[in-house]
Amino acid sequence: MHLNPYGRDAVLLAADLANDPPSGRRDLVDRCRDAGLVVDATAEDDLERTRDLLDRWVCIVDAPGPAERAALTNDLLAEFCGHPRLTDHADDGYHLHFRDADLPVGRVLCSLVAMGTALHLAGRGMHRLGRCAVEGCDRVFADVSRTGRQRYCSTACANRDAVRRHRSREPSHER
Numbered sequence: 001m002h003l004n005p006y007g008r009d010a011v012l013l014a015a016d017l018a019n020d021p022p023s024g025r026r027d028l029v030d031r032c033r034d035a036g037l038v039v040d041a042t043a044e045d046d047l048e049r050t051r052d053l054l055d056r057w058v059c060i061v062d063a064p065g066p067a068e069r070a071a072l073t074n075d076l077l078a079e080f081c082g083h084p085r086l087t088d089h090a091d092d093g094y095h096l097h098f099r100d101a102d103l104p105v106g107r108v109l110c111s112l113v114a115m116g117t118a119l120h121l122a123g124r125g126m127h128r129l130g131r132c133a134v135e136g137c138d139r140v141f142a143d144v145s146r147t148g149r150q151r152y153c154s155t156a157c158a159n160r161d162a163v164r165r166h167r168s169r170e171p172s173h174e175r
């Protein structure tokens with residue numbers, strides 16, 4: 001996965017893992033690979049590291065305002081990102097890494113999500129993380145839409161809410 005200037009793939013992967021936590025290391029590695037991440041190495045604590053990261057990432061989503069959101073993101077950057085370096089490790093072109101080489105996947109995720117989230121918030125807007133507006137759905141999302149007005153985790157939830165709002169406008173038959 002190459003971090004694009006807006007960190008798109010990294011924040012989408014973070015939201016996906018936060019909404020459906022990986023069931024095990026195998027699942028974690030598969031889903032990272034599916035998302036385009038080159039997995040060089042794995043370690044015993046990959047899953048634990050990922051869970052800790054996601055807990056902290058969800059706090060960024062739930063931050064009450066941009067200053068808090070920035071501070072929490074800065075904490076992740078400070079902890080997990082090294083100096084930038086150019087690499088061609090996967091033979092698919094030179095790109096930037098913000099971490100040391102040959103780290104296990106759990107640790108790579110930390111650096112990727114930290115930098116991806118920072119790029120996403122700085123590039124698209126500090127408001128572009130949120131929780132689904134449907135009552136009873138607590139899934140989180142990273143808003144990569146053109147307009148930046150995403151309110152739902154999915155089109156399924158958007159449709160469900162549209163139907164509900166439509167019904168509530170219909171005259172009641174009980175009267």
Ligand SMILES: [Zn+2]
Nearest residue numbers: 001089095097
């Ligand atoms: Zn790379």
Ligand SMILES: [Zn+2]
Nearest residue numbers: 132137153157
């Ligand atoms: Zn939803």
